[in-house]
Amino acid sequence: MNLLALIELLLPEGTLPEIQLENGRVDWKEAIGSLRNEEDLFALVHSLLKPYLHTVSVLIGIADVNGVISHWWHKTDGLKLLPLPAKVSEHFIQDNIAGVLEMYAPDRRSALQTTLFNSGVREMLMVPLRNHTSNFGFLCILAKQHNTFPQVLQIAVKRHAGLLSAATLKLMLLEALPQWLQEEDMGDMQGQELMMYNDLLPAKLVSGIALRPVIQQVRQVAPTDATVLLTGETGTGKELFAEAIHLASERQHKSFVKVNCAALPPQLIESELFGHEKGAFTGAINRRIGKFEMAEGGTLFLDEIGELPLDMQAKLLRVIQEKEIERIGGSDTIPVNVRIIAATNRTLEDEVQAGRFRPDLYYRLYVFPIHLPALRERREDIPLLLQHFARNAALKYGKQVRAIAPASVMALTDYSWPGNIREMEHMVERAVILNEAPQITIDVPQGHKSYQKDHSPSMPLLTLAETERQTIIRALRYANGRIRGPQGAADLLDIKPTTLEARMKKLGIVKEHIVR
Numbered sequence: 001m002n003l004l005a006l007i008e009l010l011l012p013e014g015t016l017p018e019i020q021l022e023n024g025r026v027d028w029k030e031a032i033g034s035l036r037n038e039e040d041l042f043a044l045v046h047s048l049l050k051p052y053l054h055t056v057s058v059l060i061g062i063a064d065v066n067g068v069i070s071h072w073w074h075k076t077d078g079l080k081l082l083p084l085p086a087k088v089s090e091h092f093i094q095d096n097i098a099g100v101l102e103m104y105a106p107d108r109r110s111a112l113q114t115t116l117f118n119s120g121v122r123e124m125l126m127v128p129l130r131n132h133t134s135n136f137g138f139l140c141i142l143a144k145q146h147n148t149f150p151q152v153l154q155i156a157v158k159r160h161a162g163l164l165s166a167a168t169l170k171l172m173l174l175e176a177l178p179q180w181l182q183e184e185d186m187g188d189m190q191g192q193e194l195m196m197y198n199d200l201l202p203a204k205l206v207s208g209i210a211l212r213p214v215i216q217q218v219r220q221v222a223p224t225d226a227t228v229l230l231t232g233e234t235g236t237g238k239e240l241f242a243e244a245i246h247l248a249s250e251r252q253h254k255s256f257v258k259v260n261c262a263a264l265p266p267q268l269i270e271s272e273l274f275g276h277e278k279g280a281f282t283g284a285i286n287r288r289i290g291k292f293e294m295a296e297g298g299t300l301f302l303d304e305i306g307e308l309p310l311d312m313q314a315k316l317l318r319v320i321q322e323k324e325i326e327r328i329g330g331s332d333t334i335p336v337n338v339r340i341i342a343a344t345n346r347t348l349e350d351e352v353q354a355g356r357f358r359p360d361l362y363y364r365l366y367v368f369p370i371h372l373p374a375l376r377e378r379r380e381d382i383p384l385l386l387q388h389f390a391r392n393a394a395l396k397y398g399k400q401v402r403a404i405a406p407a408s409v410m411a412l413t414d415y416s417w418p419g420n421i422r423e424m425e426h427m428v429e430r431a432v433i434l435n436e437a438p439q440i441t442i443d444v445p446q447g448h449k450s451y452q453k454d455h456s457p458s459m460p461l462l463t464l465a466e467t468e469r470q471t472i473i474r475a476l477r478y479a480n481g482r483i484r485g486p487q488g489a490a491d492l493l494d495i496k497p498t499t500l501e502a503r504m505k506k507l508g509i510v511k512e513h514i515v516r
Contacts, residue, residue, distance in 0.1 A: 254298030280329025
């Protein structure tokens with residue numbers, strides 16, 4: 001099920017078909033399809049309300065049935081809100097909040113109304129955010145004067161209540177289940193979705209900033225028949241990307257055949273690739289079809305191509321050039337229609353210079369090179385990958401794992417990951433097996449240095465305030481500047497968002513200035 005289908009299932013029946021935008025009737029999926037973050041959400045609200053107001057200040061609260069706030073989202077025009085409460089009156093998540101609330105004085109019964117009044121708010125237009133069974137929050141339009149909201153605006157807000165609920169719900173789901181964001185970001189590849197499911201490109205390999213150029217290259221080359229050379233350290237997912245390229249190509253309904261050139265004895269490689277006739281050599285009691293023939297019409301993946309012996313490199317070069325093979329012991333040439341994808345963790349340019357790899361074969365393979373970055377080069381993906389592998393391992397072993405300890409996430413984000421994604425998968429699987437608690441702890445392997453190099457005994461001691469400041473800055477960087485929500489900086493530091501905001505203010509930290 002895709003994300004928009006889930007949203008449609010969660011919202012009350014009949015809510016969404018009634019959506020009407022100022023430029024005419026628009027399908028709700030089109031209206032919120034490109035929504036990705038808070039800025040997109042506020043842009044949508046702005047587009048709905050701007051025809052009726054000169055300035056638009058919006059406050060959105062996401063709360064449980066007891067009024068406990070899990071998210072505050074706000075964007076104000078000419079207002080500076082004071083710190084918002086962690087809990088609101090249950091009245092704010094009931095249906096009867098819909099309408100205009102005027103404020104002439106602080107209200108001791110409502111921490112939210114008191115905070116807003118002291119922030120300069122004098123009038124609110126409120127609408128509940130509702131799913132199929134209950135309200136999950138509320139949206140307020142804030143004004144500094146009384147009698148700001150005309151009747152036509154109130155009608156418009158009521159008319160768009162379903163759309164506002166759908167948009168907010170989508171943002172909540174993207175934060176809670178970030179793999180959907182990656183699925184949508186992958187887009188459509190000329191009618192073929194880049195199929196990266198479960199074990200294939202785990203969690204879509206996440207598609208952080210460092211990986212986006214790779215995804216774009218895959219999109220460009222997959223529909224063609226060009227030879228692809230995948231390079232990168234061991235464990236970066238070269239085989240998974242090769243299969244993804246095949247599945248996104250016109251050859252997807254044909255075979256994807258894998259050959260590990262490093263795992264085959266030299267005397268068997270030729271037979272493995274090209275096949276042999278009966279009686280071609282001692283032990284050849286039957287005809288054998290080679291990998292090239294098995295991959296006819298499809299894709300042949302030559303992993304660890306840098307390990308191929310020189311004599312086999314010459315034979316492989318001929319096959320690539322002539323597009324035909326001969327079985328060992330045979331006399332007939334057999335035409336083959338195969339796309340070649342090769343991979344190596346070696347630097348083939350160095351291998352050519354050392355005389356271990358043929359330059360003519362190198363240039364035949366170097367048609368469309370794609371370099372896969374190491375995991376330490378895309379640290380923004382590490383928390384999501386950890387969650388993905390923990391969830392898979394929990395399902396595999398029947399464990400009730402709900403989260404990874406924030407301290408472990410921070411430590412593992414600093415870890416150098418010499419084995420890359422393969423190492424992470426096995427490390428998380430071990431932790432799930434060994435832990436019985438819903439929140440598991442994963443220790444950084446002993447004997448491996450952290451990526452950060454600021455732990456040397458020769459480093460000068462820092463003041464407590466400076467240590468706290470650096471810790472907060474690190475957490476904000478890991479969370480891409482986000483304070484609240486799952487994997488936000490407050491969650492990583494295991495403190496309340498309001499406490500973190502107070503410490504940031506005291507220490508002079510502005511999150512926008514430290515986001516990478």
